[in-house]
Amino acid sequence: MEIKMTNLTKIFTSKNRKEVHAVDHVDLVIPSGKLIGLLGPSGCGKSTTLYLIAGLLRQTEGQIFFGNEEMTDVPPEKRGIGLVFQNYALYPHMTVRENILFPLENLRVEKKEAKERTLEMAKLVGLEEMLDRKPKELSGGQQQRVAIARALVKRPRVLLLDEPLSNLDARLRLQTREEIKRIQRETGITTVFVTHDQEEAMSISDEIVVMKDGVIQQMGEPQDVYDHPANLFVAKFLGTPQINVFDGEIKNGTVLIEGMEVGKKDLPDQPITVGIRPEGFLVDTKGKSSFRFTVDLVETIGRDTTLLFDMLDDNAALLDRKTFKAIVDAGYRIKTGDLVHFTIRPDKLHLFDKSTGIVL
Ligand SMILES: Nc1ncnc2c1ncn2[C@@H]1O[C@H](COP(=O)(O)OP(=O)(O)OP(=O)(O)O)[C@@H](O)[C@H]1O
Ligand SMILES: [Mg+2]
Structure with a gap:
């Protein structure tokens, strides 16, 4: 019925x-x-x-x-x-x-x-x-x-x-x-x-x-x-851990968080809200990617390692402390204090209008 x-x-x-x-x-x-x-x-x-x-x-x-x-x-x-x-x-x-x-x-x-x-x-x-x-x-x-x-x-x-x-x-x-x-x-x-x-x-x-x-x-x-x-x-x-949310911008077709490139989007320059699913972070072992953070906390459960980052480390100008989580393969053996470079899986990168929150 x-x-x-x-x-x-x-x-x-x-x-x-x-x-x-x-x-x-x-x-x-x-x-x-x-x-x-x-x-x-x-x-x-x-x-x-x-x-x-x-x-x-x-x-x-x-x-x-x-x-x-x-x-x-x-x-x-x-x-x-x-x-x-x-x-x-x-x-x-x-x-x-x-x-x-x-x-x-x-x-x-x-x-x-x-x-x-x-x-x-x-x-x-x-x-x-x-x-x-x-x-x-x-x-x-x-x-x-x-x-x-x-x-x-x-x-x-x-x-x-x-x-x-x-x-x-x-x-x-x-x-x-x-x-x-x-x-x-x-x-x-x-x-x-x-x-x-x-x-x-x-x-x-x-x-x-x-x-x-x-x-x-x-x-x-x-x-x-x-x-x-x-x-x-x-x-x-939807999703646990929750999607990570960043203030970002589009500049010349490039998606930037804190000036670091995380992807491409063919849209006019504008401030945006960027969402990245925790499983969307890929460890760039060659260290070529500019998107990098120092690990603040590591939790390993079985095959997965959850990395916790405190964004204050990379930009002291931020007022409120913002953390984000990345889930990566435990095989990388990442430790607290390591500097990790990431690329972002395009299908796990979500861009939203800064004021309305509607997907771009
Ligand atoms: N009889 C009522 N009189 C006045 N307001 C009500 C009444 N019943 C529900 N509301 C209000 O309507 C809104 C929706 O309530 P509803 O019970 O449908 O929510 P819900 O999604 O089922 O929440 P929950 O997950 O807590 O059960 C709430 O703001 C609630 O306070
Ligand atoms: Mg109810």
Whole structure:
């Protein structure tokens, strides 16, 4: 089921009459059968967007369509959605079986069919052995899978997940996200997965949507968005360690940081913001490149060495201390205090307009 939002806007008015534009003129098409990761910092409007799709909130402006069907006046229970929240509220006194089956009782589904569907869902989420247990006898990840089964048993047209993994520890989180991906693939249900964790969104989504202050910044396949960020915000939001950001300039078609050449760009002379991914630094062992720094800190983990540089060393005129990170092969055996020359991989060099932050 395709979900389409046109000019979707939600304005909250708080007691002091201040307006919050939680969702701001959003135009978005979520393709049928895909898993979309809705991603952005706290307060950017992810949950609000989800609740608008669910019909738990009513938009201030704009429209939502499921397929060709306009949803504005359709109440939540008639929209055919399955919802899973961060705080999965299972009924503690009911067994897993009863928890999954519960929505079907409300829908007055015939007993035999309800039983079959419950078993089918328990199998799908891998809990058929645990149908007679109570929630407190399950791990956090298993409980969350019960919540997913309960959301799916109604055979919704759309599955909406709001930070479903944030209560789980790191390992369970990883495991459960793979599980969600598998369940989504097997059912082919259009799914919107809300998270503020970029790695989580990147790893399971067919496409990610990056949001900031209620406004969509970019939508695309995770790797495409990572490789071609539309603006500085998106570039900084995706990737660990974060992209390094420098004040730079374009002069005669050459990209300069502190007067040192890092690349070429056929654009008029201008001050710019330069982003370099940590993995974009290539060690120039011949020492020919003018782009060079003295290493301030070395962290080696396995095959990778992370080099930390303090830009103050090379330009004492800078007021605030700025550090940056380069990830290089541990084989170089670089030590603190070494002067390292770099060339920059062109595909890891991102240039942004100094004032707007939009990619050049
Ligand atoms: N009922 C409400 N009344 C007033 N303002 C609200 C209400 N609900 C949300 N907001 C505001 O709308 C904005 C978006 O909130 P939302 O809950 O959608 O953010 P989010 O992206 O889900 O954040 P988080 O990652 O913290 O869950 C925030 O500024 C929030 O304070
Ligand atoms: Mg939220």
